Amino acid sequence: MMNRIENAQIVLADEIINGSMLVEQGRIADLTEAARASSVTGTDDWQGDYLLPGMVELHTDNLEKHLMPRPKVVWPTLPAILAHDVQIAASGVTTVLDAISVGDIDSDSLRNDSLESCTQGLRMAADSGILRADHFLHMRLELAEEGLLDMFAPYLHDERLKLVSLMDHTPGQRQWTDLTHYRVYVSGKRGWSEEKVDSMLERLLLRQVAYAASNRRAIVASCRELDVPVPLATHDDTTVEHVAEGVDDGVTISEFPTTVAAARAAREQGLGIIMGAPNMVRGGSHSGNVSAAELARLDLLDVLSSDYVPASLLHAAFLLQNEGFGLPKAVATVTRNPARMIGLHDRGEIAVGLRADYMRVRVVSGIPVVMGVWKAGSRIA
Numbered sequence: 001m002m003n004r005i006e007n008a009q010i011v012l013a014d015e016i017i018n019g020s021m022l023v024e025q026g027r028i029a030d031l032t033e034a035a036r037a038s039s040v041t042g043t044d045d046w047q048g049d050y051l052l053p054g055m056v057e058l059h060t061d062n063l064e065k066h067l068m069p070r071p072k073v074v075w076p077t078l079p080a081i082l083a084h085d086v087q088i089a090a091s092g093v094t095t096v097l098d099a100i101s102v103g104d105i106d107s108d109s110l111r112n113d114s115l116e117s118c119t120q121g122l123r124m125a126a127d128s129g130i131l132r133a134d135h136f137l138h139m140r141l142e143l144a145e146e147g148l149l150d151m152f153a154p155y156l157h158d159e160r161l162k163l164v165s166l167m168d169h170t171p172g173q174r175q176w177t178d179l180t181h182y183r184v185y186v187s188g189k190r191g192w193s194e195e196k197v198d199s200m201l202e203r204l205l206l207r208q209v210a211y212a213a214s215n216r217r218a219i220v221a222s223c224r225e226l227d228v229p230v231p232l233a234t235h236d237d238t239t240v241e242h243v244a245e246g247v248d249d250g251v252t253i254s255e256f257p258t259t260v261a262a263a264r265a266a267r268e269q270g271l272g273i274i275m276g277a278p279n280m281v282r283g284g285s286h287s288g289n290v291s292a293a294e295l296a297r298l299d300l301l302d303v304l305s306s307d308y309v310p311a312s313l314l315h316a317a318f319l320l321q322n323e324g325f326g327l328p329k330a331v332a333t334v335t336r337n338p339a340r341m342i343g344l345h346d347r348g349e350i351a352v353g354l355r356a357d358y359m360r361v362r363v364v365s366g367i368p369v370v371m372g373v374w375k376a377g378s379r380i381a
Contacts, residue, residue, distance in 0.1 A: 054094025103145025
C-alpha cells in the first residue's frame with residue numbers, strides 16, 4: 001500500500017520542512033521539501049497541518065482508571081483494555097508501555113487482584129489483533145510489598161517487558177516528603193479520616209523497614225542476570241543520594257525527580273530524565289514537588305510521560321516551546337527520546353526507512369489538536 005502526503009509541516013529531528021512524505025508498505029519511503037499540488041492517486045493534501053511522529057509513552061496509569069473506575073469497582077478486563085487503547089491512540093500515541101503496578105501501599109486497592117487478569121488480557125487482545133497501538137509492559141515494582149518477588153517472577157522473562165521501575169511510595173520521603181500533601185491527597189481521593197491516615201502511616205513505615213531494601217537488592221540482581229537487559233528506572237528521586245543509589249544498581253532512567261538537586265545529579269550521571277506531562281500542563285506538581293517547566297528551563301528534561309492524562313502528552317510537548325525548546329526538540333521528548341530509552345530504533349522519528357508511525361496535528365487557539373493517527377502506515381484514529 002502506498003500513500004503520499006502533500007503540503008504538510010513535517011517535524012524532523014532537527015528542523016521543520018514544508019513538504020511531502022511517501023509511505024510504502026508501512027515504512028517512510030521518501031521525504032521531499034517544497035509543497036506542491038498533486039493529482040496522483042492516493043495523495044492527501046494536509047493544508048499546512050503538522051506531520052509529527054507517533055508518540056511513544058513510557059509510563060501511563062490510564063489502564064488502571066478503566067479497570068477501576070471507582071474505588072473498589074472492578075470493570076471487565078477486556079472492555080477496559082479496549083477503552084484504554086482507543087483513548088491512547090486518539091491522543092496520538094502509537095507505542096505505549098502500560099505501567100502495571102506490582103504491589104501497592106493502599107490496603108484498599110484492587111491492583112494486586114487484577115495483576116494477572118490485566119497482563120493476560122493485554123496479551124490476548126494483542127494476539128487477537130484488536131489493539132490499535134503497540135502495547136508493551138512497564139512493571140512498576142512497589143518495593144515495600146511483602147510478596148513482591150513472587151508477584152514479579154512471572155514477568156521477568158516476558159518478551160513484552162520493556163521497563164522496570166523501582167518505586168517506594170511510603171509517605172514521608174520521595175514523592176510524599178511533605179505529609180501535608182499526602183494527607184490532602186488521600187483524604188480527597190479516598191475520603192479517609194485523620195485517624196485512618198495516621199494508622200496507615202504507621203503500618204506503611206513498618207512495612208518499608210521490613211521489605212523495601214531486601215526486595216530492591218533481589219530485583220536488581222534478577223534484572224542484571226537477564227540475557228537481554230531490561231532498562232531500570234528509579235522513581236521520585238529527591239536527593240543526590242537517591243540518584244547515587246540508583247546508579248549503583250545500574251539504573252539508566254530517573255522518573256519524576258522531585259527536586260532540582262536530584263535532576264541535576266541524574267544529568268551528571270548520564271541518566272535519562274522523565275517528567276509528567278500533567279505537571280507541565282497544570283504548571284506544577286500535584287504533590288508539591290518541582291515543576292516540569294522549571295526542569296525544562298534548566299535543560300534537565302528528556303522525556304514527557306502522560307502519567308494519568310493521555311491527552312496531556314502532546315499538549316505538554318507544545319508548551320515546552322515556552323521554556324526555550326524549539327518544536328523539533330520538544331516533539332522529541334514524546335517520540336524519539338522515549339523510543340531510544342527503551343531500545344526501539346525503528347520508530348519515534350520522521351525519517352526514511354523508519355516505520356510509518358505518524359499523526360496529523362492542527363493548532364487551534366494555541367492548543368495542538370490530533371486530527372488523525374497512523375501506525376505502520378494504517379490509520380488507527
